[in-house]
Amino acid sequence: MSTLATVPLAGIARNLSGKTAETIAYKPHILSTWNHGMPANDKAWEVLETGGSILDAVEQGVMVTENDLSNLSVGLQGLPDREGIVTLDASIMKGDGSCGAVAFVRQVKHPISLARKVMENTPHVLLAGEGARQFAIAEGMPLEEEVLSPNAEKAYERWKENAKYQPIINIENHDTIGMIGLDETGSLAGSCTTSGLAYKMHGRVGDSPIIGAGLFVDDQVGAATATGLGEEVIRICGAFLIVELMRQGRTPQEACEEAVRRAVAKSKNLDSTQIGFLALNKEGSFGGYAIRPGFNFAQHHANGRSLIDAGSWFN
Template identity: 70%
Template structure:
């Protein structure tokens, strides 16, 4: 079964990783932050190459919004990643649909939901932010907007790995996903440039074998992503329904506004999530945050969540602490 269906990742402690152009290592979680700018954070181990792409975009003169877009575009093209991009696992009808959002610290934001045939939904979300009076476009309307903006429509077919996994799933067609088995590893990225400006991005193919039309937290501003230059930024990964119920990313930023550290804010979000969701043993969610001073925090419901952290000097993978 696909690696994506294993939420509890094998520990990477002690494993050396190398990303061209950056020194990459793995080290234990640390609440203390090196307070270096620029700073890029992203969820999961696929955040390492995504961070590298974001840092390289900054080095080439790009803005922080350019960087967080470029970073997750790298993941959207990763054919080995079955939870992001058109190669992702499909819904129950065998159709891959995508969600994405993007936001800057001044409150500008854009998102797309239930999008088909678009290779880079994050770029489409940015176009919604910059070229329309709206925040979110969905479904056929989002696809029509993409066509009007010159986005090519890709052929609608499953990637080989997704097709194989889908045929295996159809043998039982189990309706209810068990999150620690049927994983959907959204990539969320938040970043700060050398001047302290913040931005974030989030993109996913969503929950595997979901009902056709289901939308998770990733494209919802305040749930999967929230950014405020006055405070900080947060992003989320895991079962979208559980994150939506507590407006997870917005909650974390507001807690930081009230004086909580990023780690404390993420811990409180996890406690709220646990209190609002039944069958918590089958629900995983992880939160990642930074404040305007460059302090970083993360926390998850269950073990297994990790995140990548990059500066101009290094790119490292860090294991998050968890409630259980």
Template identity: 70%
Template sequence: MPHPKLSHMSERRKFIKKSLLGSAIVIPAISKSIAQPQRPSLVGEKPLILSTWNHGLPANAAAIAKLKETGNIIDAVETGVMDTENDLSNLSVGLQGLPDREGITTLDASIMNGNGECGSVAFVRQVKHPVSLARVVMEKTPHVMIVGEGARQLAISEGFPIEKEELSPNAKKAYEKWKVQSQYKPIINIENHDTIGMIGLDKDGNLAGSCTTSGLAYKMHGRVGDSPIIGAGLFVDNEVGAATATGLGESIIKVCGSFMIVELMRQGRTPQEACEEAVRRLISKNKGNIKDIQAGFLAINKDGEVGAFAVQPGFNYAQGTMSYNKMIDSKSHF
């Protein structure tokens, strides 16, 4: 027979072993919670459409209506900004926009899907809807960007109407006034908020974005800004979120603003934190003349959280869902 003391020790070991095995189920969960704290997510209403500036309200309405019709987020962001391209009162988007210093209106646009598909056109003339031409580049060509006469020829081959090249009455009046002194001194929040950028999230969490502009008023002929440059004026990633930019394109290009914001969100920043960091980086790259620069960023993540931030006061954006469509004033660095 086993010694009573040895028998007691054996039973004690069995008890300790069972206790440790039971505890082992709990300990990893506690360790994981401590090592990887989770920030509470503020889940927004879906679908959600965001677009820059006051013209974003009617653009959002058009996008939501298209989304109800087709359920396709790419259709929605294309149709939304087409509304602005059609707006004859808008002097910063579409063929009615303010011309370059040669008196010629040239347009830039881009569009991007959450799976990485994208297309853009730049320095294109006589095409009323450059965002639709950008979609053709994305869906029907092996390229990402087509510019100038090549973009116009693509438009012709795809059956786009080629418009008569003449300034709209409002643009012509402004251009004639500018020619008196011919000074290139853009006024922030007026001449250099040269874009409508739109980003959208559908009910299933799919993202897309678009961006279209007539560019800076009285720019040098041939100048291209951030709007058609994927990663500068627009970037979308279904795994993370989307961002778009508006303002002085050169300052935005220098920091790859929209791409930076999406990557910061990938690393765990909120859309608001990412937009604020992008503005700080932009300011650091443009020291010396920042008082004459306006740039604003708009972002959304997969959960429907929204962020917006600008260099100077004055930037606003439209936020639309199936139940509301409203303007929101962005915060700014200064």
């Protein structure tokens, strides 16, 4: 049976062989952002154990979060834009460079599955808005009734009293689930799905569906994903940057820390910004880092499952 532990990344300092946390390697290995990554990882691990591919695992894993009616940052139950409409973003990528994404899509219960269909059934990488919705219909995906979930509706009615957009650190108004995984053969894949910033301008798209920003995967190097304020991630091409830093020899932890340094340097409003990065290299070593305390991530491998508090630029 897998065991559950909640530990700070700095607290996993060394195992019995003297390796630091960032150099401990596991195959297979699943990582995903935030507390809701725990049940998502459990599903991904189940998929791998029953013969599914790493691509199947990262798709079906985040579908758990897309289905979670208590989650206000992922799926159709998420918080709406300022018009009271829920719009979704998602991307998926394999280590061979295959990728697909959807942005600003409405009424699709599982945008991650639609992103996979873009990857596998079209010559394109990204479909948006009504075009993405029409593609979902053409692919036989049922559309859901466009109503707010009870929790989202209550929150939206409270927001309308002042109707002011203001990001709040570490709450569910910009907390994507990003998942990256490595199977026992060394193949990598990743997924990312979100309902985006709460009360955003209608039409806003964040980093989650942008290949190279919210997600990037390369079998020769590793994978990375991001969560937090998407505009700040896009400015530095965060996930691609981390993979390229690993290609140059940085550990996953070092690469995440450098990406945070770049984001801090570029931020237009650092007081209201939180970003968290996760990285996994082709050997199975991992890293995670954020601008501010509060970012945690879920880990699953053959020796157990953990919820880890990441280190941060500000302590």
